[in-house]
Amino acid sequence: MARDTTSDPLGNILSRIYRSIVPRSIIPKTDADRRRTILEFLVLHMRPVRVRRSTLRFTHTFGLGGMSLVLIGLLMASGILLMLAYDPSPEHAYQSILSIQDGMIFGATVRAVHHWSANILVAAALFHLLRVFFTGAYHGPRRFNWVIGLGLLIGILAANFTGYLLPWDQLSFWAVTICTGMLGYVPVIGEWLQAFARGGTEIGRGTLVLFYSFHTTVVPVVLIVLMAFHFWRVRKARGVVSPNPQDSQEDDDTEKVLTLPHLLVRELAVGLTLVAVVVLLAALFDAPLGAPANPGMSPNPAKAPWYFMGFQELQIHLEPLIAVVVLPVLGALGLVLLPYLHFDHEMSGPWFLSKTGRTTGALAAVVSLVVTPLLILIDEFWLQQVGGAGWLAVGAVAAGITAFAVFLSKKFKPEKAEFVQSLFILFMVAFAILTITGVWFRGPGMALVWPWIGGS
Amino acid sequence: MSTSEPTTRRSLLGKIWVGLGGLALLEGVWIVTDFLKPRKRQGSDKEAETLIVAGPIENFDPGSVTAFQQGRFYLARLEDGGFLALYRECTHLGCTVPWIGTEERFVCPCHASVFNIKGQVLSPPAPRPLDTFAVRIENGIVKVDTSRTLKRSSFSDSQVARS
Numbered sequence A: 001m002a003r004d005t006t007s008d009p010l011g012n013i014l015s016r017i018y019r020s021i022v023p024r025s026i027i028p029k030t031d032a033d034r035r036r037t038i039l040e041f042l043v044l045h046m047r048p049v050r051v052r053r054s055t056l057r058f059t060h061t062f063g064l065g066g067m068s069l070v071l072i073g074l075l076m077a078s079g080i081l082l083m084l085a086y087d088p089s090p091e092h093a094y095q096s097i098l099s100i101q102d103g104m105i106f107g108a109t110v111r112a113v114h115h116w117s118a119n120i121l122v123a124a125a126l127f128h129l130l131r132v133f134f135t136g137a138y139h140g141p142r143r144f145n146w147v148i149g150l151g152l153l154i155g156i157l158a159a160n161f162t163g164y165l166l167p168w169d170q171l172s173f174w175a176v177t178i179c180t181g182m183l184g185y186v187p188v189i190g191e192w193l194q195a196f197a198r199g200g201t202e203i204g205r206g207t208l209v210l211f212y213s214f215h216t217t218v219v220p221v222v223l224i225v226l227m228a229f230h231f232w233r234v235r236k237a238r239g240v241v242s243p244n245p246q247d248s249q250e251d252d253d254t255e256k257v258l259t260l261p262h263l264l265v266r267e268l269a270v271g272l273t274l275v276a277v278v279v280l281l282a283a284l285f286d287a288p289l290g291a292p293a294n295p296g297m298s299p300n301p302a303k304a305p306w307y308f309m310g311f312q313e314l315q316i317h318l319e320p321l322i323a324v325v326v327l328p329v330l331g332a333l334g335l336v337l338l339p340y341l342h343f344d345h346e347m348s349g350p351w352f353l354s355k356t357g358r359t360t361g362a363l364a365a366v367v368s369l370v371v372t373p374l375l376i377l378i379d380e381f382w383l384q385q386v387g388g389a390g391w392l393a394v395g396a397v398a399a400g401i402t403a404f405a406v407f408l409s410k411k412f413k414p415e416k417a418e419f420v421q422s423l424f425i426l427f428m429v430a431f432a433i434l435t436i437t438g439v440w441f442r443g444p445g446m447a448l449v450w451p452w453i454g455g456s
Numbered sequence B: 001m002s003t004s005e006p007t008t009r010r011s012l013l014g015k016i017w018v019g020l021g022g023l024a025l026l027e028g029v030w031i032v033t034d035f036l037k038p039r040k041r042q043g044s045d046k047e048a049e050t051l052i053v054a055g056p057i058e059n060f061d062p063g064s065v066t067a068f069q070q071g072r073f074y075l076a077r078l079e080d081g082g083f084l085a086l087y088r089e090c091t092h093l094g095c096t097v098p099w100i101g102t103e104e105r106f107v108c109p110c111h112a113s114v115f116n117i118k119g120q121v122l123s124p125p126a127p128r129p130l131d132t133f134a135v136r137i138e139n140g141i142v143k144v145d146t147s148r149t150l151k152r153s154s155f156s157d158s159q160v161a162r163s
Ligand code: HEM
Pocket: A061, A063, A064, A065, A066, A068, A069, A072, A125, A126, A128, A129, A132, A137, A138, A142, A145, A146, A147, A148, A149, A150, A152, A153, A156, A227, A230, A234, A237, A239, A240, A241
């Protein structure tokens, strides 16, 4: 030691500082070194040393959870930059967005990265939920992680919605007006809830301050805490679910490979590709910005952000109480309780669980694909002319769903997991069609239009 | 007795701790809701800001509708000479409804609700007539109190201000 300090004092102290931070080679050469690298780095040690080889196949998870994490990273990086130049007041917000776009090098690109990452994140988290659902990865030790995941989904939607208002343009102002307007239909506490969400009776300074502080502090902190919890739970469940249903939860060492390099290299590839795609998208397509918010003039049509459009479309057809309160509450309750239903066989592993799972699921998808547009048209061109869909119509739809469920269980004798899956698909496809109708097939006055003939 | 005493004392202390913890939690919830609660803007209670002097009665023809941007309402003068101040927010989801003079009705651009000059719903989805502000007529001058919107489930003649 002593002789080193005399020969090369500076180099030695630098290398000692470096070694104190990075105790091991980042690119280890032997398996034993690789094992230790995983264990001795803070971020890496959240991973197991070895993982099941069969779970590595891309089409087993599509890397959607990891993609969500990468997108949240991009959002935080671009978000901090935007925060430095954004002014959260009704008088200056719009102007500050303009000067970010036009007055700063890469300003428009940073804003576009934030915009596209946010929207892709909603999609990625939803598809991740579907992946987990369709591989039956919510049983046993994964039960509570499903619930944490739902918490993450709510956090992501909250982040998106609170961020939507910040540009203070016509698009954002009226989308937030409409969405908070829906809250007014909650019985008893509706008016109070609405004033709470708006920070006053109308959208204004109070709303902007509330949304900005939630968007930049509360929601990101909650997301980070929940993500740490989520990843720890994946680890506790011995990694992601195995694609082979016969695999038990026991460690089966013959099937395992080292996390480094096998898993990490794959994750790196997916992550870097995603970053490249988002940056490219951002370079090619700017984030939208309408005219400055004008409380005196609503645009026509005024729509909610796309991820809430399904509810707005539902609201066109059903009594507000059913569309805004009853159905969303039932849906949320169903999702939360899903892992706690009693399943005789906790089927998991292959996509759509089994052969019966695939058949009944496909049938449900086709039925929903045909019936939902029909119902929309029947309501639009017939029921609404004679006073709207009453309880009778709602009852008829409920009876139809029940009949379909009875038919499924009689004809295919599915396991409970397969049965639940088909009903889930039925509702999922219906909601997707409502969303698509609302986003693309609704024009001025929310009348039905063909999107390719001068629609929205 | 001597053996059970320490345990009961300990469990009592434990309960007190849990109780105090619960109290602290409640306090926290209270503070947070208090900060989140929408505040009235400073001084917005003052009559000077919320009372809009619309002008003398003669300025408004029967059957006419006049927009007051600042007060966020329309002053409607009915055919029989009575006045109604209609809040401009659609009762469906809160869009601003414009008065279409040529058709003599309000048409909401968002989801096509239609209201007549009294604010009554001619076409849904709006669930109830447009909200109103209280109108006072003093010495032939029309004044509108915009501090509070008045919700109504249907039109009645008592809502109309007459001189
Ligand atoms: C911020 C959003 C989210 C992030 C960053 C995230 C991240 C991850 C990651 C990295 C994994 C490991 C496997 C994989 O990549 O598929 C995972 C697994 C899992 N996620 Fe998420 N997730 C999010 C949202 C959700 C949502 C919305 C749900 C559903 C309610 C959910 C439920 C689960 C479950 C149950 C597992 C274990 C799956 C298995 O063991 O096969 N997560 N998540």
